[in-house]
Amino acid sequence: xxxxxxxxxxPAPGGPLRESRPVLVACAHGTRNATGRRLVAELALAARGLxxxxxxxxxxxxxxxxxVADVVTGLAAQxxxxxxxxxxxxxxxxxxxxxxxAVRGAAGVVAARPLGPDPxxxxxxxxxxxEAGADPRDPRTAVVxxxxxxxxxxxxxxxxxxxxLLQHSWAGPVTTGYGSAAQPPVADAVAAARRAGAERVVxxxxxxxxxxxxxxxxxxxxxxxxxxLLPDERLAAVLLDRYDAAVS
Numbered sequence: 001x002x003x004x005x006x007x008x009x010x011p012a013p014g015g016p017l018r019e020s021r022p023v024l025v026a027c028a029h030g031t032r033n034a035t036g037r038r039l040v041a042e043l044a045l046a047a048r049g050l051x052x053x054x055x056x057x058x059x060x061x062x063x064x065x066x067x068v069a070d071v072v073t074g075l076a077a078q079x080x081x082x083x084x085x086x087x088x089x090x091x092x093x094x095x096x097x098x099x100x101x102a103v104r105g106a107a108g109v110v111a112a113r114p115l116g117p118d119p120x121x122x123x124x125x126x127x128x129x130x131e132a133g134a135d136p137r138d139p140r141t142a143v144v145x146x147x148x149x150x151x152x153x154x155x156x157x158x159x160x161x162x163x164x165l166l167q168h169s170w171a172g173p174v175t176t177g178y179g180s181a182a183q184p185p186v187a188d189a190v191a192a193a194r195r196a197g198a199e200r201v202v203x204x205x206x207x208x209x210x211x212x213x214x215x216x217x218x219x220x221x222x223x224x225x226x227x228x229l230l231p232d233e234r235l236a237a238v239l240l241d242r243y244d245a246a247v248s
């Protein structure tokens with residue numbers, strides 16, 4: 001399948017291309033879920049729509065080609081400057097190892113920080129909770145912020161920071177749960193919320209799009225599970241902010 005984000009990156013005759021703006025490499029985790037793939041691709045396209053003339057291309061750290069290392073190597077070989085923006089919600093292994101290794105030593109290529117934490121992502125989470133029928137004013141409605149999970153403590157800290165921001169607009173308790181690698185698992189966090197006295201527990205899917213982990217959340221024992229963050233134009237604005245910060 002042709003990459004919908006890719007442009008024809010060819011060096012100009014007699015030397016490398018020189019652009020006024022670096023290429024935005026939108027680097028996602030990767031998924032086999034067709035809807036997830038489409039929504040992630042549409043996120044980068046939305047960023048291009050907000051910034052006419054911006055050159056974008058896609059890369060992945062797992063599951064899907066092309067790999068971020070291959071994309072960065074190709075752009076650097078063509079003399080193209082680039083900013084790799086992780087389409088990830090926290091800074092774990094993929095950010096600090098996979099993407100960092102890919103840009104290390106690549107002339108003119110830098111990595112931006114991941115999308116989260118960010119207050120705009122918390123606004124989207126809040127809206128998804130309302131859509132799921134949760135009442136932010138009810139102290140008996142607990143929220144479990146469900147993230148994919150990472151063994152990297154920096155990733156866990158990012159998720160905890162996001163939960164703290166969400167707590168500001170939520171009367172009931174907001175805790176965290178993880179799909180893998182970090183503790184507690186989402187189902188354990190839901191059970192703990194019930195033991196603590198919650199009459200209703202809602203899982204807030206802290207995920208960009210449908211995929212392997214999102215499909216498991218329904219079995220966590222909550223009363224409701226929110227939809228992932230995409231689609232939402234606020235994420236495209238966050239993506240562009242990460243790009244701009246790295247450029248400057």
